[in-house]
Amino acid sequence: MTTITTQDGTHIFYKDWGPKDGQPIIFSHGWPLSADAWDAQLVYFANQGFRTIAHDRRSHGRSDQVWNNNTMDQYADDLAELIEQLDLKDVILVGHSTGGGEVTRYIGRHGTARVAKIALIGAVPPLMLKTEANPGGLPIDAFDGIRKGTFDNRPQFFKDLTIPFYGYNRDGAAISEALRDDFVRQGMMGGLKGQLDSIRAFSESDFNEDLKQFDVPTLVLHGDDDQIVPVDASARATVKIVKQAVLKIYEGADHGLTVTHQDRFNADLLDFINS
Structure with missing residues (x-):
């Protein structure tokens, strides 16, 4: 497997597809x-001439x-x-859900010297958790429920999560059982302790100060029927902080829109990227 080793000795797996001289997208x-x-x-953009990279957190x-x-x-x-370690420059960073938090915190901690677009x-x-300063967020009980479901019966919880994740509980939704099974497969590859820790990381991290460091073109794309990360407290709040951001809303789209609206999203x- 292709990995890097971090300063604390952790091996991070990554895929690196497409031409090595292409502009990198992570x-x-x-x-x-x-x-x-x-x-x-990864395949679509590699076929467009980009170097496409994705890592396992x-x-x-x-x-x-x-x-x-x-x-x-x-x-x-x-x-x-x-x-x-890959000595990448002019990188386009693309983050979905928790990955969007990872990208945002990267900018806050490391800046945009190597980044072209986000x-x-x-x-x-900016913040998922409901607080006095963030009344539009989700209550802590919602995340405690995710923790309990993950701890008690991880495969069943992941399987059940696919229903709101992909909007399969909406009228007319075309449910793919194979996609649901693959979601469980991916989830079960990870470690329980790390996934429990990650719930706190994605729900309680405040990204307001990180977003203020954005100084490159930024696309903020969200479905207005996202049942996992509600659009008002996330995308619509983010573009108020990142002044040069472009907001694109998919009407009726779910959280997993990179799959359910794959061709449109690509x-x-x-x-x-080309604009």
Whole structure:
């Protein structure tokens, strides 16, 4: 397997497809998935001449399952080490859901010297948790429920999660049982401890200060029927902070729109990159 080794000795698996001299696009996946969630995008954009890269977040997929350091700061530092060890420049960073938080924290901690553009897709910033300062967020009980479901019966919880994740509980939805099974497969590749830690990382991390560091073209794309990361407290709040951001809303789209709206998403992301 292709891996890098981070400063704390963790092996991070990554895929590196397409021409090595192409402009690099790094895709950061959502919880509890892996780089496999981006396979269609990796192929599509590699065929367009880009160097496409996707990594498994620590304690997810084929990367090492670690007991400590499953934090948003560490996720961002791992991304930085991947970029630096591969000596990537003019990178396009694409983050979905928790991956959007990872990308955002990377900018906050490491800046944009190596970054050309950013795309946040169904992403968790600025803050998912409901607080006095963030009344539009989700209550802590919602995340405690995710923790309990993951701990008690992880495969069943992941299988059940696919229903709201892909909008399969909406009228007319075309349910793919194979896609649901693959979601469980990806989730079960990761480590329970790291995935539990990651729930805190994606739900309680405050990205407001990180977003203020954005100074490159940014696409914020979200479905307005996202049942996992509600659009008002995320995408619509983010574009109020990132002044040069472009907001694109998919009417009626779910959280997993990179799959359920795959062709449209790929075309829109390509348009943004080429614009």
